[in-house]
Amino acid sequence: MTTNHTHFLKLLKRETERIDSLGIAKRQENIIEKFGDEKNPHAIIDGKPFLIANSNDYLGLRHHPIVKKSEIEASEKYGAGPGAVRFISGSLKIYRDLEKRLAQFHGRDDAMIFSSGFAANLAALYCLCKGISRDALVTSDVLVISDELNHRSIIDGIRLANLPKEQRKIFSHLDADDLKNILEESSGTRERVIVVTDGVFSMLGELQNLKEIREVIDQCQHLYPLGITLMVDDCHGVGISGKTGRGTEEIFDTQADVLVGTLGKALGSDGGYIVADQTIIDYLRESSATYIYSNNISPGSAGAALAAINIVDSPEGKKLLESSRANTEYFQEKLKQSSFSLAAPSTHPIQPVLIGDTQKTKKLVDGFYDHGILVTNISYPVVPKGRDEIRIQISATHTTDDIEKIVRTFQNCQ
Ligand SMILES: Cc1ncc(COP(=O)(O)O)c(C=O)c1O
Incomplete structure (x- = not known):
């Protein structure tokens, strides 16, 4: 029997065929x-x-015997899955151990882990852009300025925040001067700004010059009453870029205010994370939907990631x-x-x-x-x-x- 739902399925099929016909x-x-x-x-x-x-497994760590052994040991100790989200059934010690290690690795106060780097970007951008409830003190009087070739998870994080068009701007790819122009032209229009960029751009392997970006931000901080926050997604940089694998920050000798990384590329495991100062992490633990209402990585993945970081540092x-x-x-x-x-x-x-x-x-x-x-x-x-x-x-x-x-x-x- 043909139903209205069958018509919908036909539409989906036609769309898939259209994609096939484009060869993409x-x-x-x-x-x-x-x-x-x-x-x-x-x-x-x-x-x-x-x-x-x-493969993004740049150091071959996903096949490293110690990384695999640590994954098995963590599963034996804590079980194969997380059981529930952390605020419901408690946080496994291995998650805190990993967070402390990540914070130390990147020279920050604290870290929080997510099911993926994608989930971390969605959370950070939504929560830093949006007041999380009607009573929230953090308002959305913010301007977000994003590099034109940023990763899809950044684009979707900004989309999720659903800010009006005038609160979203794009700076030309790798162009700190263009960022400066936008910051100066927009002066006085908003309380605060978030500048967001990839550290390593995954299509071409280019690096954002974080030193230049940081200098521009320092020069323009005074233009906004609540300042400018620099968020860097360094999923392709952490574990592999820089002399000791600290990522793009190490190459340019500077730090982001919010750094997003993944455990699923150079670190050979799975999951994502944010490192920042304690105030930001505390706020994100209270507000990130993909952290509060979604399972964390498996204990095995946490064990593997912990071992991988220790190897990078050895x-x-x-x-x-x-x-x-x-x-x-x-x-x-x-x-x-x-x-x-x-x-x-x-x-x-x-x-x-x-x-x-x-x-x-x-x-x-x-x-x-x-x-x-x-x-x-x-x-x-x-x-x-x-x-x-x-x-x-x-x-x-x-x-x-x-x-x-x-x-x-x-x-x-x-
Ligand atoms: C720049 C960038 N950010 C975020 C992600 C997402 O990371 P994950 O695979 O951990 O979700 C990727 C992965 O492709 C990426 O290249």
Whole structure:
């Protein structure tokens, strides 16, 4: 029987077909059956090994024996799941241990963990923009200024706050002068400002110059009665960028007021977090819906993350960070000898190789697959038309043979 609901399902199906016809569907995912060799893990797909050149696990920590052992030990001690949200059935000690470690790692008063980096960004932006109830003292007389290429979770966090258009502004990508112009032009219009940016931009591996941004903010603080708050999402920076893996802040020797990170990339586990001073964390624990009303990460993920941070801070971690840098430099050296080049200068393990045309890029990705290498194409509209790229992500565990094979495959498959 055809019902009104059937008509709705037809509409959904037509929409999925429209996406398919544009060639931008994402749901045909590779199914990885397992991983080979722990030291240089390959993904096994259809029984065949694949070199992984598209993972955020920049240090290979998700396969590290101590990280996996710590995950199992935490599950044995606390159970497989959190049981309930923290204010209902109590907070597992391992969550507090992890939060204290994260705060110490980033040189802050306190940290709070979330189910993901995405959930952390939604919470921080909503709660810092919005009065949380009619009686709340924190009002929404705020201007949010966001880098034009910020991650989707920042965009959605700002959307969630539902501020009128005049309270949302965008500054040109990586342009601290443009930020300054906006701050000066908007002077006197609002009580306070939130400036929000990615630390590392995931499509091109570019870094926001946080020192310049901090200087602009310091110069303009006096223009707003409640000042300017700097929020940085450094999900691709924490654990991997900077001499000791503290992220983009370490590179530019400055700190955000609110720093968002993930446990699910360089730290090899799962979940997200915020570090800040105690006042901000206390306020966010009282107001973040994705923290109060949503389960935390599993105890196993917390145990794994704790072990991963300890490794990053150990002599072994130092070596892994050095390998990551050396491998990235070796990739660039080899690429320079080929007919390919980067879409943007990047010192991060994200290495965006410019291809240009969408069909050519797709063909190359298929070629890589046929040669047993997993890479990802980043296509219009995520990047401007004609700037399609293959995003290579270098791992500290790649061998020189692996890197040479990746560059050779660009040549062989064009
Ligand atoms: C810049 C940035 N922020 C936030 C996230 C979300 O992190 P998570 O996967 O922990 O939700 C990502 C992940 O893709 C990211 O690249």
